Amino acid sequence: MPPKVEQGTIIILDIGRNTSAKDKSGKSFFENAIECTKRIIERKIMSQGNDLIGIILLGSKKTKNSMAEQCPGAFKHIELFVELEIPSWKMIRDLPDMPTKSKGDWFDALIVAADYFKNGVSGIKNPNKRIILMTNFESPSSVDENGFDQALNGFKEEDFQVDVIGCDINSENSKNNDINMARNFVESTNGVTAPFNDTMRYLLFHKKKHVNAMPWNVDLCIGPNIKIPITSYIRLKDEPIVKKWTKAVRDPITDTASSTEAVSKKTIHLNVENKNVVNNELIKGYHYGQEIIPFFECDKSLIYESGPKSLIVYGFTHSSKVKFQNLNGDGLSYVFGRKGDKKAQYAVRCLVECLLELDLVAIVRRVYNNGYAPRMFALMPVLDSNDFVCLSMASICFKEEIKYMSFPATELKKFACTNDQVNAFKDLIKAMDLTNAYDDSEFDDNEAFPIAETISPSAQYILDCIAFRAMNPGKPLPQPRSDIMMLFKVPPLIEKRAAVPLERLKTLFVLNKVEVKHRIKKSQDASVTDTSIQAEGANEAYNDMPKVELCIPTKSENIQKIRTISPISDYKYLLSKGKPLNEIALEMTGAIESLIYSNLDQHCSKALEAMMFFRMEGVKGDPSYYNNWLKNFKTELYDRKRSDMLELIKEKQLNYIWNQENNLSKYDINDPEEESQIYEMDTAPSFTEMDVSSEVNNLFNDM
Known part of the structure; x- marks a missing residue:
């Protein structure tokens, strides 16, 4: 053919x-x-x-x-x-x-x-x-x-x-x-x-191919005896921008779709226990929560049968009960009397006029074809002129699909508007009338953004990107062209007319900026006295909240060991109390390892901060404690496959310490990660030591 x-x-x-x-x-x-x-x-x-x-x-x-x-x-x-x-x-x-x-x-x-x-x-x-x-x-x-x-x-x-x-x-x-x-x-x-x-x-914008609407012929059934032959056409429908995507293998030489290779799909069924392929004895099932419910051949008799294709009127209701938020679905259809059947066309016209006169809509059950799931629709009358008479059909929600949202009442005295404010909004609406948005000399039509004629900017940009990628496979996608961005701009005549009403509204509606007051978060090193002062200040802003006495541990308590909460301050405190350096170094390395291995959030800023401090102490004094620990620590990281931490150590320059008095090149033997550039000439500190809170570092890492 x-x-x-x-x-x-x-x-x-x-x-x-x-x-x-x-x-x-x-x-x-x-x-x-x-x-x-x-x-x-x-x-x-x-x-x-x-x-x-x-x-x-x-x-x-x-x-x-x-x-x-x-x-x-x-x-x-x-x-x-x-x-x-x-x-x-x-x-x-x-x-x-x-x-x-x-x-x-x-x-x-x-x-x-x-x-x-x-x-x-x-x-x-x-x-x-x-x-x-x-x-x-x-x-x-x-x-x-x-x-x-x-x-x-x-x-x-x-x-x-x-x-x-x-x-x-x-x-x-x-x-x-x-x-x-x-x-x-x-x-x-x-x-x-x-x-x-x-x-x-x-040719500035892409346009969809014009396709003649496919008719859907069925009988509109009202009660047991009335059947009106009708034809339904899709008026509006939500469709993807590009319907058909063809997957292909890219030829690396020509950067085009390969003519010898293609993508093929194959579905196989595996036994979960032994991983064998199952070719027969398949039983279909359906997921119900976390369980799989088997569905046998004998269960087919229990399936709900929707019946043949049909359009049945269940009843009529007042139009005010079918609100905009009750409509759903992916489009809108128009229903006409069957072409060539004058009796059907006359019956549809009579139904439309009756619905308009009584201010009613019809609720119908539609089955698109044999075996399709039934859906409920609302038939609403449309009478634009003597020649255009039809019913518009839109899908309506079921009870489970409706989400109720409660809003505060606005009919209060403090929300009441004066006559000047109401008139100012009326003037603004008249000035921003889109039906008269352009001068006659510039455009054939004075209306801006007409319904069913305005082009979608997102669809145009997607199609532009597809065309650009087809012609330039290796280049980054461009920004939207100026012709597309013009669709987002307010027409100049509208902007000019609305300037005066907007200024008037600014004078009639005085807006006061609302400052949201936040509670001041105290650090752990704050004293009890400072806490009470801040609590009094917070109580002035939040006078409806009770005053609470906070008990925060101070530096004066007896610290026996370096903790993971504040390893740097604990190190300084124990060193000032005369604790041996070898014991302090052992506790410091243990705290650093705990911060890294036991951290589930993968945020190692506090551990890196402690490593930097520990290394600076080694540069000032004896570097052997840091170097001996770092060699074993990096080996452990390599065994645990923590390449992320090894990269951070390189990035932060936390490698071995070397100086002229202590030639420590022996530490590069059997090191799985370190290269020939691992040692630095750290004869003296090159920067001023600063104690930055780990909470501050975590804040910037999360941004």
């Missing part, structure tokens, strides 16, 4: 030397034509349609077309560059980079395109034939009047559509005979013409 193709388009792209001259904007005709061609192909790719595109190069160095083979010496410098095929990114990549030094006849290129449509395309059933001509007509054609009339009649008989892009051919007083001939082609074939600026403005 031949593929279903709606339209076949051949682009005649002039790349001759007559297109190399630059205009006032600094761009040549060739550059504008290439940019426009890329945008047309990109638009076709993104729409994911079945349209075919071919490219003919006019003014090419080569002569490659069937007409040149039939008529030697004619149809020169015309190359059939790409035959009709589904548009791809390769088409864009293969486009020429610069114009040639040859010239071609644009009229001959039209004949070549028409001949290819007639004789060179097979297996495609009756597509719409469209030819887009991009040339500046500075290379004149050699066709005579008889040949032109004969070709024009042939184009009409074959239903070709000829479009001319890039050159203004609408001038009736043009002395260029080629432009007059091109205008006759466009008018006789119902084509279009536009300069590059207007064409690129039209």
Whole structure:
């Protein structure tokens, strides 16, 4: 069966030397034509349609077309560059980079395109034939009047559509005979013409492919005896931006999808106990919480049957009971009487008028097809004019899907507004009327952001990123272009009109900044006296809270051993009390190891702070305690696969201590992590020691 193709388009792209001259904007005709061609192909790719595109190069160095083979010496410098095929990114990549030094006849290129449509395309059933001509007509054609009339009649008989892009051919007083001939082609074939600026403005945003709505035919049942044949069409529906994603393997050489490799999926069932593949005796099951409930063949009789496809009215209710927050689903449908059935159309019209008169809506149960789950919908009347009468159908929530939220009452005296405040808001609403947002001289339509016509900025940016990634596989994604960011800006006329009402509102509504008062968090080293003072200050701000006496341990208590809570202060305290250095060093290393091995949050700032302090003490005095411990400690870290901690030690420069009096190069023997650069010339401290709280370090690490 031949593929279903709606339209076949051949682009005649002039790349001759007559297109190399630059205009006032600094761009040549060739550059504008290439940019426009890329945008047309990109638009076709993104729409994911079945349209075919071919490219003919006019003014090419080569002569490659069937007409040149039939008529030697004619149809020169015309190359059939790409035959009709589904548009791809390769088409864009293969486009020429610069114009040639040859010239071609644009009229001959039209004949070549028409001949290819007639004789060179097979297996495609009756597509719409469209030819887009991009040339500046500075290379004149050699066709005579008889040949032109004969070709024009042939184009009409074959239903070709000829479009001319890039050159203004609408001038009736043009002395260029080629432009007059091109205008006759466009008018006789119902084509279009536009300069590059207007064409690129039209191609500025990606648009979805226009698809005819699929009808859903069913009988609207009201009670046991009334059945109205109706047809439902989807009016709005939430859909993904790109529906079909094809996974492919990237070729590392060409940075494109591989033509020899592909992604395949295979589903297998494994026995959890012995890991063997199970090929038979499979029993389906369903997750219910953490349990799997088996579902046997005999249980199929217990499945709820929704019945055949149907649309049954359960009843009618007042429209005020079906609020906006009660509607859900992924779209909106319109319901009409069946096409060709005048009785059904009259019955639907009568139902709509009755619902409007009584201010009611219908609650219906819909089963889309046999075996589908039933859903509840609301049928609401729509009567825009005498000719447009229908019912809008939107899904409604079940009880479990409704979330009730309570808000404080606003009908209080302190929230009451004066007449001046109300009038100020009315003036602001009138000034920000979007139906009159532009001047007549600038835009055809004065309305800003019209419903169902405003383009989604996020969708446009995603499609731009897809196109950029296809053409630039290794580059980072760009920022949204200015055309997309313009969609977020307020129209200038609206902003100008709203300036005065906004200033008036600022004077009528005086807003006072509310300062949130926080309790002052005390450190553990604070004294009891300081705590009581802070508690009194806090009690002034929080006078409704009881006063609590806090008992915080002070430095005056007898500390016997270095603790993990404050190892640095404990080290200093025990050293001042005359405790031997070898015992203090052993306790310090034990506290550091406990902070690292027992820390579940992986925050080692306090341990690194203690290591830095311990190392500085070794630089000032005897470094052997630090070096001997660090060698065993790094070996232990290597065995525990704590590469993160080893990297931190390197990063913070907490490696071995070396000086001229104590040559400690022996510590690099059998060290799994240290390299030849591990030792430093730490003859004296190079920075001033500072005691920074570990809580402060943790605060900055978490930011």
